[in-house]
Amino acid sequence: MMFSGGVTPHRAPANSLAMETSLLESAVSKRSFVDLDRWMERYQQADPEAPAALVGALSPALLRFFKSQVPSREQADDLLQETWLRIHRVRHTYRPGEPVLPWVYAIARRVRVDGYRRTSRITAHETAMEILPEPRPGVEPRNPLPEFETLIAALPEAQREVVTMLKVGGLSLEEVACATSCTVGAVKQKAHRAYRRLRQLLQHRAEGGPAGGNQ
Amino acid sequence: MNCRDVDRSLMEHDKSVTAQLPAQIQEHLLTCDPCRELVQALNPSVENDAPTPEILRKLEETLNAELRPVRPLAPTRYLFAAFAAIFLLIVAAGVYLLGAFAISVMGPVQTIAILGALAASAGLLSYSLVHQMAPGSRHRIPPKLLPVAVVGMLAIVMAFLFQFQHERDFWGSGWACLRAGTPLGLLAAVPLWLLLRQGAILSQRVTGAAAGLLAGLVGTTALEIHCPILGAAHILTWHLSVAILGAVIGLAAGFASEAAERHLRSAER
Numbered sequence: 001m002m003f004s005g006g007v008t009p010h011r012a013p014a015n016s017l018a019m020e021t022s023l024l025e026s027a028v029s030k031r032s033f034v035d036l037d038r039w040m041e042r043y044q045q046a047d048p049e050a051p052a053a054l055v056g057a058l059s060p061a062l063l064r065f066f067k068s069q070v071p072s073r074e075q076a077d078d079l080l081q082e083t084w085l086r087i088h089r090v091r092h093t094y095r096p097g098e099p100v101l102p103w104v105y106a107i108a109r110r111v112r113v114d115g116y117r118r119t120s121r122i123t124a125h126e127t128a129m130e131i132l133p134e135p136r137p138g139v140e141p142r143n144p145l146p147e148f149e150t151l152i153a154a155l156p157e158a159q160r161e162v163v164t165m166l167k168v169g170g171l172s173l174e175e176v177a178c179a180t181s182c183t184v185g186a187v188k189q190k191a192h193r194a195y196r197r198l199r200q201l202l203q204h205r206a207e208g209g210p211a212g213g214n215q
Numbered sequence: 216m217n218c219r220d221v222d223r224s225l226m227e228h229d230k231s232v233t234a235q236l237p238a239q240i241q242e243h244l245l246t247c248d249p250c251r252e253l254v255q256a257l258n259p260s261v262e263n264d265a266p267t268p269e270i271l272r273k274l275e276e277t278l279n280a281e282l283r284p285v286r287p288l289a290p291t292r293y294l295f296a297a298f299a300a301i302f303l304l305i306v307a308a309g310v311y312l313l314g315a316f317a318i319s320v321m322g323p324v325q326t327i328a329i330l331g332a333l334a335a336s337a338g339l340l341s342y343s344l345v346h347q348m349a350p351g352s353r354h355r356i357p358p359k360l361l362p363v364a365v366v367g368m369l370a371i372v373m374a375f376l377f378q379f380q381h382e383r384d385f386w387g388s389g390w391a392c393l394r395a396g397t398p399l400g401l402l403a404a405v406p407l408w409l410l411l412r413q414g415a416i417l418s419q420r421v422t423g424a425a426a427g428l429l430a431g432l433v434g435t436t437a438l439e440i441h442c443p444i445l446g447a448a449h450i451l452t453w454h455l456s457v458a459i460l461g462a463v464i465g466l467a468a469g470f471a472s473e474a475a476e477r478h479l480r481s482a483e484r
Contacts, residue, residue, distance in 0.1 A: 044285050051278035059274070060265040077270055084274050090415035092285040093349045102351030110350075110417040117477060151256050166226060167257045173226055178351045181358055188226065195222045199249040202256065206248065 036100040044091055055084065062108055064168045068149050068160060069112050083111045101171050102178035109161065109179060146205070152194075154201050159194035162187055216243045221250045225257060288414055291345050298341035301406045302433055309399040309437030316443040325376050325445075332372040333436045336365045340429040344407075347422050348414020358421050362428045362462050369435075369455060377447040389453035392442055396434030396457035403433040404461070419476075420469030427465020431458035 036057060043050035062083060066076035086107050094103050148168070152160045165171045165179060173191075177184045216239045224240050244251045265271075288294075318326060343361050346352035356364065382388070407426050416422045434457035442454065 044287060046282045046284040048279055048282060051282065052275045055271055055274050055278070059271060063266050077266065080266060081270065081274060084278065088278050088281065090350070093288045093415040095290075095349060096287055099351075103349070104351070106350035106417060107415075114473075114477065114480075146256065148256065163257070174353070175351075178353045181354050183355075183357065186357075191226050192219075192222050195225060195253060198256070199218065199253050202252045203249045206252070 037097065040091075040094050040100050041096045044094065044096070058104060059084075061169050062104070064148075065105070065108060065164050066112060068152055068164045068168070069157070070115070075115070079108075079111055079115050082115065083108045086111055099175055099178075101169060102175040105165055105169055105171060105175075105179035106181070151198060151201070155194050155197060159190045159197070162190040163194045163198075166191060216240065218243075218247065218250055221247075221254065225254065288349055294345040294348065294410070294413075295341055297410055298344060298407070298429070299338070301403060301410070302337050302341070302429065302436075305399060305403045305433045306436045306440075309395075309433070310440045313395055313437060313441040315440050317440055317445075320443045320445060328372065328376055329439055330436070332369055333432060333439060336369055337429060337432050337436070339365060340425050340432070344411065344422065344425055344429065347416065347418075347425070348411060350415055350417055358418070358425060362424045365428060366455070366459060366462070369458070370451060373450050373455065374447055377445050377450055379447045382444065382446045382449055385449065385452075388444055389449060392438050392444075392449075392453040393457065395441065396438045396454065397460065398434075399437050400431040400434035400457055400461045404430040404465075418469075419472045420466055423465035423467075423469025423472070424462045425465070427468070428458055428462035430465070431461020434458070434461070 036054070039050050039053045039057070043054060059080060063076055063080050066079040066083075067073065070076050070079065083104075087104065090107065094100065152163055155163065161180065162176055165176045166173070171179065173184050173187050176187045180187065221240055221243060224237065244254060289297075321329070339356070339361065343354065343356065343358050346354055347358055404427065407430055411422065411426060435454050438454045438457065439450075442449075444450075
């Protein structure tokens, strides 16, 4: 399995203070989500500034969402473009005042499913891996921890999707439930299982052995 | 404080990111290597992974080129009322044409229970369809499960309310019911489809199954009011089968539509 080369891994914080700083840095990007509902309303009213604002605010997280679900950067770029075209076609179905992220991610998720079917690669991606994939050859890892995509590639598709929406998309549990058309309880269960599995993988990696599949 | 509490904190994304991690979680992270590594690993930096400026520019140009004002989808209650109106009007038309012979044969408890169950089923399906029209809506019952749950619930209610008894002309009378109920379902499917087209249907097979079941329930409801045969076997086999047939046709139409769309997109590429 190949992983995209466009990700610049951030250095893992050495202690809890540095980790907090890193978390707070991440929070800066979340502030751009605040005005999304207003921009969506302006987009529906054909404000020419709205597409640029929305594309700029949402595309990085959407691209990362796709990169964690498909094997190549090219495919992720294609899915991103397809998502925006579909968003444009169905922009009237966004209800003003409602959260934008579940609406966008429900569409993105559907685009990904259709993309899978089109490329007939679904089976390969639904198989959960038992060990963390090897890092790309020729790239000296700057970070002792695996990259985000590498780490969650070891999860089943449904769990990977939930973790990516929570940690990359910045969606809340309820918003993930809306985007995936399931209940909050089901989302929590998937996230719990994913974290347990990831913790296990990280532990086995630290011990230098392969992770067992004893879920 | 244990690893499960860390999981919970990780799930509450906004709290764990925009605010400092709770002191108790921090303490746990100092002593638990797997949790510390997990928290660090699940903190990807989106800024470092943006799409290329060319892609962003191309997207903005494409969207701006086709930018026209659109009217947002009607409020949920209006759409729900439209679904309910279609259901009630076609049931009323069916009963007017076929006659309401079952009402005089059924007891009051049977009448209220079966019509109540059918109305509740139609309401649940309409509610789900309204939410399926707007992506990212909250579903209390997952749309994939709803058609199966509705058919199961109706089967239990019918088996409980009516007695299994010998029927003289099981196939003949059943065929007559199927012929009377199915056209009503097909008739209901047309306005339901026109209404659904106003929204964005993401999974056509799931929506197709739910819409087909709702259309089929129009036929089933009309038959429950019309058909004086109260045998459980007759009702479960012939009346409920109109609804199931609708769901199957809707599901097949959804599959066909998705396949056609995929084919078109592949051809475009």
